Each structure stands twice: as structure tokens, then as C-alpha cells.
Amino acid sequence: MGSAELYELAQKVLAGGVSSDARRSQFVPLYVDRAHGAHLWDADGTEYVDYVLAQGPMVLGHTAPAVVDAVNRQLTRGQAYAAQHELEVTAAELVCRLVPCAELIRFNTVGSEAVIGAWRIARGATGRQKILKFEGHYHGWLDAALWSLHPAVDSAGPARSPRPVPGSGGQQLSGGADLIVAPWNDAEALTALMSEHGHEVAAVVMEPVLCNTGCIAPVPGFLDTVQRLCREHGALLIFDEVITGFRLAPGGAQEHLGVVPDLAVFGKAIAGGLPVAAIAGKASVMELVTRGEVGHAGTFNSNPLGMAAAVGNLTVLDRDRDRIYPHLYATGRRLMEGIRSAAADAGVPMLVDGPGPVFQTYFTASDSVLDYRDFAATDRAAAARFHRALFTRGINIVPRGLWFLSVAHTDADIDRTVEIVAEALREV
Numbered sequence: 001m002g003s004a005e006l007y008e009l010a011q012k013v014l015a016g017g018v019s020s021d022a023r024r025s026q027f028v029p030l031y032v033d034r035a036h037g038a039h040l041w042d043a044d045g046t047e048y049v050d051y052v053l054a055q056g057p058m059v060l061g062h063t064a065p066a067v068v069d070a071v072n073r074q075l076t077r078g079q080a081y082a083a084q085h086e087l088e089v090t091a092a093e094l095v096c097r098l099v100p101c102a103e104l105i106r107f108n109t110v111g112s113e114a115v116i117g118a119w120r121i122a123r124g125a126t127g128r129q130k131i132l133k134f135e136g137h138y139h140g141w142l143d144a145a146l147w148s149l150h151p152a153v154d155s156a157g158p159a160r161s162p163r164p165v166p167g168s169g170g171q172q173l174s175g176g177a178d179l180i181v182a183p184w185n186d187a188e189a190l191t192a193l194m195s196e197h198g199h200e201v202a203a204v205v206m207e208p209v210l211c212n213t214g215c216i217a218p219v220p221g222f223l224d225t226v227q228r229l230c231r232e233h234g235a236l237l238i239f240d241e242v243i244t245g246f247r248l249a250p251g252g253a254q255e256h257l258g259v260v261p262d263l264a265v266f267g268k269a270i271a272g273g274l275p276v277a278a279i280a281g282k283a284s285v286m287e288l289v290t291r292g293e294v295g296h297a298g299t300f301n302s303n304p305l306g307m308a309a310a311v312g313n314l315t316v317l318d319r320d321r322d323r324i325y326p327h328l329y330a331t332g333r334r335l336m337e338g339i340r341s342a343a344a345d346a347g348v349p350m351l352v353d354g355p356g357p358v359f360q361t362y363f364t365a366s367d368s369v370l371d372y373r374d375f376a377a378t379d380r381a382a383a384a385r386f387h388r389a390l391f392t393r394g395i396n397i398v399p400r401g402l403w404f405l406s407v408a409h410t411d412a413d414i415d416r417t418v419e420i421v422a423e424a425l426r427e428v
């Protein structure tokens with residue numbers, strides 16, 4: 001069946017024709033037939049260079065042999081145990097070896113639940129209720145966390161102290177009372193908010209490189225300020241590394257940026273495409289879970305297929321780190337440079353920013369985007385047209401303008417992409 005036909009049938013049985021709001025589409029969405037390396041093929045036989053990579057997880061590319069072989073070996077030994085097994089111990093050892101803050105961990109299935117688990121641990125550790133989050137940062141779709149992601153700026157309160165804005169109809173609104181929202185990258189505003197509320201803040205949570213609203217690294221010194229304020233006010237620091245984990249470095253953003261949080265949450269890239277998440281933290285904090293004082297559970301936690309994939313994937317990321325990470329940065333930066341010159345040649349005001357293994361293309365004449373309000377001022381309609389123009393030419397990027405790289409992207413993929421970008425920009 002072709003994509004159009006599938007979409008028509010899907011709309012009769014799947015609400016909106018899709019299984020996640022992140023996949024809603026103004027046009028016939030992508031129906032994947034198969035994916036290998038940096039490429040995928042849709043149900044109509046069209047080939048794409050894939051920069052979505054399942055929204056980030058596929059650092060080794062699609063169907064990486066290390067992951068496929070590990071899952072195949074496990075398949076005939078059982079798909080789910082809800083019991084202990086050797087692979088979960090090996091996977092946990094790998095996470096603890098790679099991630100600086102990981103002295104003890106617990107596995108979950110998806111990032112959203114791991115975030116809520118980490119918040120519970122922070123509340124248990126401090127006896128406080130409030131969580132301070134940054135405007136534009138995404139911490140999953142669950143009620144407690146889905147606040148102030150992309151609010152309408154005119155109703156989101158003052159830039160220096162935004163008010164919590166719920167992200168969905170039907171959301172439990174009482175959670176907003178436990179949130180404080182701060183602007184990203186504004187040390188002064190954060191200092192003021194922490195002087196007022198610091199004594200009731202259990203944790204400050206952030207995407208250490210913001211990837212759900214553009215791709216915005218912390219400005220120099222900002223993370224040091226955050227860490228100092230957390231210490232001064234007795235709050236924990238939580239990194240949501242669901243995107244940055246195992247992508248910016250084997251040890252995630254905390255290794256890349258040199259700041260070690262108290263707790264961190266991982267998802268996406270742990271298991272090379274299988275649903276595995278983890279809460280990792282310093283032993284002094286995670287011991288609350290050890291002692292059973294803070295509850296944590298899940299039928300599918302440390303599912304053996306996921307653990308097999310995690311062991312296969314993390315073993316390669318660790319063993320081949322000197323090949324993998326330089327490749328992600330070099331190809332990412334080469335592509336960023338190519339897009340910048342294509343935009344300059346076309347006379348299109350564009351900012352291309354991010355570390356390389358993940359980056360963002362913004363339609364703006366500004367030379368920096370530092371927080372959510374800056375992002376909201378970029379031309380998002382042009383970004384949507386750009387996405388469409390690329391997609392119809394066989395380049396798949398995250399619709400809001402985010403690009404993920406894998407070790408499977410080659411120089412030939414980059415050259416072809418830059419040529420198509422030049423063509424697409426003429427249409428935008």
C-alpha cells in the first residue's frame with residue numbers, strides 16, 4: 001500500500017492518523033517501509049537521507065549490526081521477564097562507566113516517565129515540592145512536565161519571570177503550582193527567582209543543550225551559575241539528557257560541557273532505537289531508591305530486548321568513541337557550513353547553530369538565538385516551508401528545523417544534502 005492510501009485508512013482508526021502528536025502533518029506523512037544506515041525508504045519506494053533518526057536515538061544509524069545482532073540473539077531467549085537478568089547488569093555497568101553522574105541507576109522505558117521519576121527522587125531527597133524549569137525546554141508529555149514548552153508569548157508573562165503555561169487541554173492544572181519557570185541563559189533572572197523561591201525548590205531541571213526549541217547551548221558561565229545557585233539553596237540539579245545523552249559525547253552533555261549534575265535522565269540513544277530510558281544519579285541521592293524510601297517500578301523496566309540493544313549499542317559507542325564522536329562533529333559541522341553558504345548564496349537570512357551532532361536551522365536575520373522568546377521571533381512559517389521543500393526532495397529533517405547526525409552519514413550524503421538545500425531555499 002502507498003503512503004496516501006495508508007494515511008487515508010489510518011485516519012479512520014488512529015486519531016489524527018498518527019500515534020504521536022509530534023508526527024501530525026499538514027500533508028501525507030512519512031510511512032517508512034525500511035531504514036538502513038542514514039537512509040530510509042517510504043511506502044512509495046522514495047529514498048530519503050534521514051536527519052530525524054527516530055527523533056534522535058540512532059547515533060549508529062538505522063539497523064546497526066551491533067544492535068540487530070544483540071536483539072536477534074535475545075529474541076529466542078525471551079522477550080519479557082519482569083525479573084533480573086545478566087544483560088541489565090551489563091547495561092547498567094556501561095551507563096555507570098560512561099556517564100559522569102551515574103553512580104547508581106534505574107531503567108525505565110521512555111523518557112517522559114524517567115523525568116517524573118527523577119523529580120520524585122529530588123522531592124524525596126529535599127522534602128520540597130517545587131521544580132524550576134526553563135521556558136521552551138521539553139521534559140516529556142506527562143501532565144506534571146508539559147508546561148511552558150512553546151506558549152503564546154503574549155500570554156506567557158514577563159520574559160524575566162514567565163508564568164507556567166499548560167501544554168494541553170485536559171491537563172491536570174494543579175501541577176502548575178509546583179513549577180517555577182525561568183528564561184534560559186539568563187543568570188540574573190535565575191538568581192532573582194532563586195532568591196525568592198530557592199528555599200522551596202527541590203530541583204532545577206534543564207535540557208543542558210536545549211534541543212526542543214532550536215538548538216541552544218548554555219552561554220559561557222551559565223551552568224556554573226546554575227550549579228552554584230543549586231548548592232546555595234539546597235536544590236538538586238537535574239539534566240534531562242534524553243536527547244543529548246550518548247550523542248554529544250559518550251557521557252552526554254555533562255561530559256561535553258564539564259558540569260556534573262546530581263541526577264540525569266536518559267532515553268532515546270541508550271539502546272539504539274529500542275525503548276529504554278534511565279534515571280542516573282549520585283549514590284547519595286539514588287540511595288533513597290535503594291532503601292525503598294522513594295518508589296520506582298515498571299513492568300517493562302530493563303526489558304531483555306531493550307537491554308540487549310543497550311549493551312550492543314553502548315559497547316560500540318564506548319569501544320569506538322575515537323571514531324564515532326569526531327565523525328558526528330565533523331560531518332555535522334561540514335553540513336552546517338554547507339547550509340550557511342547555500343543560504344548566503346540564495347540571499348536568505350538564516351542562522352545555523354548547534355554543536356554538530358545535532359543542530360538547528362532558523363530563518364532569522366539575527367545572529368543569535370539564546371532563549372525561547374528569541375526562537376519564537378524567528379520565521380517559523382518559513383521553517384515549515386523549508387521542511388516541506390526538503391522532504392519532497394528526499395531530505396528528512398525534524399519539521400521545526402532540527403537536524404540529527406549519525407555515524408552512518410557520509411560525505412556523499414552531506415554533499416547531496418547541501419545541493420538539495422540550495423534548491424529548496426529557492427522555493428522557500
Ligand code: PLP
Pocket residue numbers: 055110111112113115138139140141207212240241242243267268
Ligand atoms: N526529555 C527530552 C529532552 C525529550 O526530547 C523527550 C522526547 O523527545 C522527552 C524528555 C520524553 O521522552 P519520550 O518521548 O521517550 O517519553
